[in-house]
Amino acid sequence: MPPIYPFTAIVGQERMKRALVLNAVDPRIGGVLIRGERGTAKSTAARALAALLPKVKVVSDCRFGCDPDAPATWCTECRERAERGESLPVSLRQIPFINLPVSATEDRVVGTLDIEAAIQRGERHFEPGVLAAANRGLLYIDEVNLLDDHVVDVLLDAAAMGMNIVEREGISFTHPARFILVGTMNPEEGDLRPQLLDRFALSVEIYGIRDARERVMIMERNLAFEKDPLAFVAHWQPKEQELSQQIEQARKLLDQVTYTSRDLLSIASLTASLQVDGHRPDLVILKTARAHAAFEGRTSITARDIALAAELALPHRLKRTPFQQASATMEELAERIEQLQGGATSGEPREHPGGMEEESGQKKT
Numbered sequence: 039m040p041p042i043y044p045f046t047a048i049v050g051q052e053r054m055k056r057a058l059v060l061n062a063v064d065p066r067i068g069g070v071l072i073r074g075e076r077g078t079a080k081s082t083a084a085r086a087l088a089a090l091l092p093k094v095k096v097v098s099d100c101r102f103g104c105d106p107d108a109p110a111t112w113c114t115e116c117r118e119r120a121e122r123g124e125s126l127p128v129s130l131r132q133i134p135f136i137n138l139p140v141s142a143t144e145d146r147v148v149g150t151l152d153i154e155a156a157i158q159r160g161e162r163h164f165e166p167g168v169l170a171a172a173n174r175g176l177l178y179i180d181e182v183n184l185l186d187d188h189v190v191d192v193l194l195d196a197a198a199m200g201m202n203i204v205e206r207e208g209i210s211f212t213h214p215a216r217f218i219l220v221g222t223m224n225p226e227e228g229d230l231r232p233q234l235l236d237r238f239a240l241s242v243e244i245y246g247i248r249d250a251r252e253r254v255m256i257m258e259r260n261l262a263f264e265k266d267p268l269a270f271v272a273h274w275q276p277k278e279q280e281l282s283q284q285i286e287q288a289r290k291l292l293d294q295v296t297y298t299s300r301d302l303l304s305i306a307s308l309t310a311s312l313q314v315d316g317h318r319p320d321l322v323i324l325k326t327a328r329a330h331a332a333f334e335g336r337t338s339i340t341a342r343d344i345a346l347a348a349e350l351a352l353p354h355r356l357k358r359t360p361f362q363q364a365s366a367t368m369e370e371l372a373e374r375i376e377q378l379q380g381g382a383t384s385g386e387p388r389e390h391p392g393g394m395e396e397e398s399g400q401k402k403t
């Protein structure tokens with residue numbers, strides 16, 4: 039594999055980096071949509087993140103990279119092998135980075151069942167698609183707004199469920215499809231339908247950096263990388279290692295992160311006052327705030343975690359009137375949340391267990 043430009047060598051673009059890292063801490067957050075200018079390190083950051091993430095344990099000869107420690111998520115083939123009493127070989131694998139082409143069809147994404155083989159020979163043949171290749175990795179969809187709406191719908195459904203179920207003529211095949219979803223788009227080339235927009239958990243608006251010194255730094259680093267990629271990668275390796283370990287620690291801590299009823303009330307008051315649609319944003323803010331607390335090595339969330347999460351979860355969900363600016367700044371959001379924290383005095387805060395599933399009825403995917 040050719041050397042990859044390191045994540046930690048990307049200059050600025052902190053909000054995009056934060057959204058990506060928090061999805062890596064908890065892929066159940068549900069992905070990030072990066073909207074904005076070309077040439078702003080979107081694909082560089084996504085590819086670099088996949089390269090630095092810790093290796094994962096897989097069933098070595100499984101086409102879907104099933105997790106040997108999570109039998110409930112196994113594909114149809116691993117399940118059948120286990121039922122036959124076969125022991126499944128285990129190895130470590132680098133997480134895959136999958137780039138979805140904009141011309142992708144539904145079959146290419148979900149995979150195909152060979153019905154003729156089933157009818158003529160009684161055999162089940164499943165040709166894996168992009169969802170299989172992306173399992174436990176990072177799925178990058180460049181120009182998601184130009185992809186067929188139905189394909190986006192199928193992708194987002196699988197991402198939310200964490201599995202891909204293909205059914206045809208009474209035959210079905212299931213495999214896990216848990217991945218970090220990263221979509222990008224240039225709004226000048228058309229927007230996503232609001233229904234699809236809302237199903238991306240987080241969003242980030244990205245612009246070219248205006249500061250001349252930072253632009254110089256971008257040139258210098260890219261020239262150094264082009265001149266001697268291996269030396270450049272080696273130079274950044276300690277920082278990459280540090281971030282990788284921080285993400286790994288955060289993943290372990292995540293289920294222990296608690297929140298109080300006051301935190302929930304802060305989130306609810308914020309989303310209610312901004313009149314966002316539905317309840318998805320509330321859940322996304324909570325999950326993201328927990329991932330941020332875990333990333334900083336804490337086991338309870340603070341108003342700042344909620345503010346940082348809201349900054350990522352709300353921009354694409356704020357309703358615009360013709361005369362309104364949709365982008366609430368970080369400071370405005372933080373101010374709102376701090377006010378809400380101060381005002382939420384009804385009853386004593388109650389500790390909740392780390393898992394939000396009990397509270398929201400949401401299942402881990």
Ligand SMILES: Nc1ncnc2c1ncn2[C@@H]1O[C@H](COP(=O)(O)OP(=O)(O)OP(=O)(O)O)[C@@H](O)[C@H]1O
Pocket residue numbers: 043047048049050051075076077078079080081082083222256259260
């Ligand atoms: N902030 C940055 N720090 C370091 N390098 C950067 C930065 N922004 C852009 N670059 C460099 O600029 C080039 C273009 O970046 P990249 O291909 O990631 O852009 P992109 O946002 O994915 O654009 P497109 O949508 O056109 O593919 C790369 O060589 C990348 O390393």
